[in-house]
Amino acid sequence: MELYDDVSWEEHGTPTELLQLKHHRKGSRLLTDRSPDVWDTLKVWMDTAAPEDPAGPTLVLVSTQTAKSGSAIAALRPQSRDQAWALEVPESVALDSQSDATGRARQQFLALGSLDRQTFLSKIRVVDDSDHIQDIPAAVRRALSWALPPGHEDAFLAQVWHWWDGQALAMLRRLQDGVEVGAAKAAIARIRDRFTQADLPTYLERADVDTSAVTAEHTDALFVQQMQWVAYPPRNLQGAVVDFYRATTQTIRWLDECLIGPEELNRVQEELVDEWDRAFEWMALGLAPNADEATKQAAGRQLLRDLTERAARTVRPRYSDAFFTRGQRHILADCGQVGWHIDYADRIQAPREERP
Template identity: 55%
Template sequence: MGKGSHSAAPNAIGYQHQTWWALVELLQSGAARPDAALSLELYDDVAWEGEGTATELLQVKHHIGQNRTLTDSSTDVWRTLKVWMDEASPADIAGPGLALVTTEAAAAGTAVAALRPHTRDEKEALRLLEHVARTSESKQTDVARRKFLELGGAARLTFLSRIRVIDNSPHIEDVADQVKRHLHWALPPGHEDLFLAMVWRWWDDTALALLQGRQRGVDVGDAQAAIADIRDQFTRQNLPTLVELADVNARDLQQKYRTHPFVQQMHWVAFPPRNLQKAIVDYYRAYTHSVRWLEEDLIGLTELTRFEDELVDEWEREFEWMLDTLNEDAGDDEKKTAGKQLLRQLLGQTSLTVRSRYNDPYFARGQRHVLADTGRIGWHADFETRIADLLKVNA
């Protein structure tokens, strides 16, 4: 098992590198293709598309280890050529561009070196590849070499005119630095790592949708807008969302927080079980964000406290109205009903925001539960007495 697991590692790394490298390609080439879209495993490893037609196919090759050399006899070269001969109409001068992207370095004096953008010599590349196709005895490349020779001289030259070799591509461990370099214009001072983590999260989600076929491609304009939206979350009027609803396991949280005061407070007014579970999720997300924002220096304690004070002030007004509706001899059932109505009413009021442009309603809802957990606010008319008793029991 150990040997098999080890032998699979390079392939796994190669697939991961292909997905990550696609983001580099999107960032470095997207500006020149504003109306294009990038796809994964649709036409090729990576491909550019315009108006529903592939405009460039990219084969992405990753090799572990530095200073590896790509030659005209390499299996990578002939496997790639065979893929394109099978699927990319090699003799069609108007066919999509073809790019071999490799972490290896093209050896000097080879056809692959002659197909690099900065050392281009298509006729020399043709001569050298024809020589290898006729003289090599490799069983691994035999089918591809024979197919290449069967194209005919003019078709072979047309084929090579569409090919470029991008060698010395960054290894998987260097891709993150490449992404950071391409996004230097957007990095929020002091929060660079968090911003990049959010970009990577967006890309991983997007790449998964592409690979699963839920999304055909990612438009350059949409990608630019998504990254700009992430950057916008680091302005003075906004905040980044770091824990999405999809990140949370509601059942686990319900078990974890079942004895917390804010949960007990909801039980005291018979809050519906499903909505109670959602309230626990709101509490967790709001509490986690408050801690993370403070740790990342995205918000100050004074600003957060001011928001909490506004929530308490709002609650005091509504709580007083609730008490005013209850008779002096009101029973527990009446108090439960009134408290449930108060809780529902305040959870539906999300006009108060911690910042003007951060208006995700979970945060105001969750912060009310944070305050209820400390006993600053409550829903049942007798919550203060009950909280005091609860704290005595837990002491």
């Protein structure tokens, strides 16, 4: 995700620190003053980072290799910086090296002039022996140890990575320029709060669902038939299938990770059945004994619509994702505990081939 550089820190839209990342899985473990990585990085910064500007951003080379002892690169480490030595060596390397791979970068470096080269190198820091990509999850886990919810550490970290993936995608699509530190801290705190007794994490977002595949998979499900019995509109029916799928998947994850107990889910379902029972009775009272099928369908359709628009029932006080409640109603409909058509109970009892 290149904005100003491989990675950048900024304040008020201005870069304050630019990082070039060099990751090596194989090959030499030593980073030397003649390494192509070093000169490639210097060339990037000479092209883009105003090397002669003493007020410009700090320039950081992050490498999985280890800086060779006694080298100028090693002298640019923040913890053992030797400014005088670091300023002296690169010039001699630029003059003496015969490498074609670094030739253009060395010529550009010498063309800066002595004072500009000093200014340029004074802004450079080297962070060597950095974590490999396979070590990053463990490093993130250590960095976020203060936020890990006991017993749910992996689930919490999965949510953090999911959030970060969304940020990365938004930056790649140029929908945002970066990630503010405050926003990252707020997101982590928000995710952490979902693992409290008052809230829960949502694992499956709407955008993560393949609507066509899920709809096709549930074509013959009883809850779908129940909606068809009241001629529910196609797009709303499709949305209901997605709600059912997300709520089912969500419930399984919560139970598997011991984030919720069966008694909590039973309580929610009992309340939803009670709510439906009261509304169903009012619908039945409004229907004449000789009501035709179109009237019955309209009444059942209105019943489902009215209940769908209610989101007061929730599994936890601070859990507010409405899809879960909507999906739970369809889970109950799939079990035959609730229905929308006035004759739904008789139709469920009938053999499948004889149902409307």
